[in-house]
Amino acid sequence: MTAETQVQRKHTEVAVGVLLRESDGALLITSRPAGKPYAGYWEFPGGKLEEGETVEQALRRELIEELGVTIGTAHAWKVTEHDYPHALVRLHWCKVMQWSGEFEMREGQQMAWQKLPLDVAPVLPGSYPVLQWLSEERGLLFDQSYYEASQPKA
Ligand SMILES: Nc1nc2c([nH]c(=O)n2[C@@H]2O[C@H](COP(=O)(O)OP(=O)(O)OP(=O)(O)O)[C@@H](O)[C@H]2O)c(=O)[nH]1
Numbered sequence: 001m002t003a004e005t006q007v008q009r010k011h012t013e014v015a016v017g018v019l020l021r022e023s024d025g026a027l028l029i030t031s032r033p034a035g036k037p038y039a040g041y042w043e044f045p046g047g048k049l050e051e052g053e054t055v056e057q058a059l060r061r062e063l064i065e066e067l068g069v070t071i072g073t074a075h076a077w078k079v080t081e082h083d084y085p086h087a088l089v090r091l092h093w094c095k096v097m098q099w100s101g102e103f104e105m106r107e108g109q110q111m112a113w114q115k116l117p118l119d120v121a122p123v124l125p126g127s128y129p130v131l132q133w134l135s136e137e138r139g140l141l142f143d144q145s146y147y148e149a150s151q152p153k154a
Helices: 055-067 125-137
Strands: 011-019 027-031 046-048 074-083 088-096 111-114
Touching: 011 027, 011 055, 011 074, 011 125, 046 055, 055 074, 055 088, 074 125, 088 125
Parallel strands: 011 088
Antiparallel strands: 011 046, 027 111, 074 088
16 A cells, blocks of 8 residues: 555545425435536535534524525434545535524525435536435335436436
8 A cells, every 4th residue: 555545535524414304305405506516416405514613503694694694403314425526525404494584595506395316417416325315204105316427417
């Protein structure tokens, strides 16, 4: 092993929210704004933890900044990792059932309340496991290829 391969990449810690609408179980997804890696891809709302923040604090701050809503409790759910060319991310997934305020896309992104399977694509690859778990919870089949960039929607 060379010195280069021994270098450990540092994880970027990310808080991500699965907002679930009580009336019909729909979940909220948003598009990544222009200027960020994977611009235009669909994702769950969230962002990077800042120094000294807990996951819940970071998620609450990000959703105010990006969507203009204040969340209630963020229920810690799963932790996943994904190695992108731009970053090695550790994603802290939370389920959120309560929020207040009006949704306002403060970064020029799009939002959509969606049932599974989603009818938008592509989705960030780091989010595929969560779509799989959410599908399994609902007794639905999960087909990753449906969400990949190369798959034109029917
Ligand atoms: N928000 C969000 N990030 C995700 C998801 N899935 C996933 O792999 N990521 C990755 O997690 C990282 C989140 O970074 P971000 O760019 O959204 O965070 P941020 O808003 O704090 O960014 P900034 O401070 O650069 O503006 C990105 O590398 C992104 O590719 C997801 O579903 N939602």
